[in-house]
Amino acid sequence: MAPYFLRNLIPKREQRAQAKPLLQVLAGLTWVQWAHFFCGWLAWTCDAIDFFSVSLSVTRLTEQFKGKNVHDITTAITLTLLLRAAGAVIFGIISDRYGRKWPLVGNLVIVAILELAAGFVNTFEQFLAVRSLFGIGMGGIWGLAASTALENLPVEARGLASGVLQQGYAVGYLLAAVINLRLVPETSTTWRSLFWTAAGISLFAAGIRAVLPESQVFIRAKAAETARGLSTGKKTKIFLRETKEMLKAHWLLCIYAVLLMTGFNFLSHGSQDLYPTYLQSSKGFSANDSTVATIIGNCVSIDHVGGVIAGWVSQYIGRRLTIIIFVCLIGAFIPLWILPSTFGALAAGAFCIQFGVQGAWGVIPIQLAEMSPPAFRATFPGVAYQLGNMVSSASAQIEATGGDNLRTTITVNGKTQDVPDYATVQGILIGVVSAFVLVVTLFGPENHGYHFEKAKTAFEEGGGRGELADGADEGESDSDRPESALKDVEEHVVEKEKA
Template sequence: MAPRFLRELIPRREKRAPRSVVAAFKDLTWLQWVQFWSGWLAWTCDAIDFFAVSLTVSLLTKQFNKSTTQITTALTLTLLFRPVGAIIFGILSDRFGRKWPLVVNLLLCCVLELGTGFVNTFPQFLGVRALFGIAMGGIWGLASASALENLPVELRGIASGVLQEGYAVGYLIAAVINLTLVAQHGWRVLFWTGAGISFFAAVVRVFVPESAFFLRAKEQEMARGTNTSQKTKIFIKETKEMLKRHWLLCIYAVLLMTGFNFLSHGSQDLYPTYLETTKGFSAHDATVATIIGNCGAIAGGAIAGSASQYIGRRLTIVIFVLLIGVFIPLWVLPSSFSALSAGAFCIQVGVQGAWGVIPIQLAEMSPPAFRATFPGVAYQIGNVGRMNIVRCCG
């Protein structure tokens, strides 16, 4: 059972007669399917570009004649600016809908990915990556709301796991591109390819109808005779009331996401570089090990999301976090490719298994009127909190 203060603050879920998972799948409409997969695709695109930097650190150091630490500053800038995007696009989505804010968000990602592939100086590279952080910050909250809020309760745990592992699939796609095209055409092609995939995701979202959940809320506003200026005032008032009433819940969510961002970024961002510089792997072998690790991530997210539907969100998270602790020695101590690849696979089963529950966990915690803003902002502020802790301790 959740702590008392959370039971009091977390909005109650709607009660309905339980159905089997199979029956719930059979009842899904084509619209629910395409809304889910359009959100999944958006989150996958986001991951492709973010990990493009992680996978090409060694090439970027040669391109700009900088140290590894200086190059990874780009990752830091991207992460620091993500809360800005989460706030901007989250508010736009809760105010104007899931569809068009996400389309604009994806197109911005496309433009900035193209820009990254054309930069010639290190300051240009840092500037584009900082701007990309704003665009990236908006994707997760919008993609999560688009994908999950219209699904039946019985499928939200499974869908949460599959949605979150769009992140691992994006990493996997980036690693495959790095293994093939980058070896022949250089690091820039990785960002150009990512831009094309982001553009495709934006086009897909254009043809997917708006969220039924948002449309119902909009109809209720129209029935009350609320005009545009009144809507803005009401939204601002509701935001203030939400922060006043749910401030403790907001703090809890940020602390939760701080811990989770330690798990994901600590285990993924520089692991290819670690394998090359510390274990002496070639760039090819480091990329293959990364691909194997992300296969574990996809499996872990799907398993944990499904399990959470039966044993609960919190218990599922605890079990998979404990698995991480068990496999840490296998992840860092061996020197052989086979052992470290197995460690990468197992550690990512735990990391992304725990993460697979997070989209639905945050969605269920969110006040109903802020299902795009609350999860995204909590996620990104938690990430900034992680970086500040690392900086203070480092």
């Protein structure tokens, strides 16, 4: 008999036997469910705009901070990635303990303030300090955004929603590139205007989340605990005890999730962070042409070709098998990504590589959510994601150092120039990382179609062990939602108040 990790690669037929058609499910969503999903998507889009503001401004930043080269500027990227894990722990714990709404609002406001401050620095040391603090603020967004977007949706819609959600990052990269292409050259403040615009978009996202209600799961849980007469102090003690139980029971799963996200973050940062610099330094493109190529590469998300389709397909063939297919596509397109010298061919290579990268990434939000201990859907995915980010934080510097030591020549305006060979460096890095992701994914777990919204929250007894909330039935159909349980609890509270 085949080993379990192979038998579990494709979901069993009975896991989808009672599922409703996707279009019927989407038509039945309430405006609050749509709004929650949009808010999570927008928050993740803001994260990308904020982060890639540095990647798109590397050349201008070397001009701003005299005596600093590309390697020095990428230190800011590394510090941001290193400190994102701290933000994931802080904001994830607050969210799993108190709810999704206000932690995400505060997270977005902090990010906006720090992004605004980055546009006013005058020295490189100030820039590094602000971007380091920015990493802490940015670290909380992914876990909170994913839980806000997915936990209020029916199971049948989560695969597609996962792909759309994750593509918010590519959309953010695209928006930042467009701002960098059109606004930045027209303003006297140049790169600073990109950072200020990013701050405004984050504040807008915070405002939207502030006017939306709390997640249904937390409304139900808080109402139930209030009915039982538990005080805030008691719930905090329960939360700490359940956190300890979760770590004791799932420590091996935590290690696996970090390994998986390390590979995925190397894929994305290795193919994106230094890409504009690669086109300018190794291929002789202008800043304008390199930005346009970046935009073309990220248009896969707008055309719903990458992660959106991958997320939808994963609902039928499984999460891991979908990831494996798209990672294989990455390996197949590496030559087109690095070998050509013309704009058209390189832009096509960028498009194809991002097709694979964003496709594989499109499955990650739902794969991590289903894999997570259900009471810690903000902390577990967020921390795993950001620890993976931390391990991969030096990807831009690795490529910059590789380019310093591996050189090539190009001809620009009839003159031969000695330049870093970023093409070879990036090709080797992405090839090795793709192989690593394939192996880790193949041997990993999968809880396809898991009803994590029916489990207890982290401040309820049994939450750390993944027990079901009162009245929840794991055997219910995929289209069941927590609204009925919420209504029962609310009626119980009303009756108690009357008594």
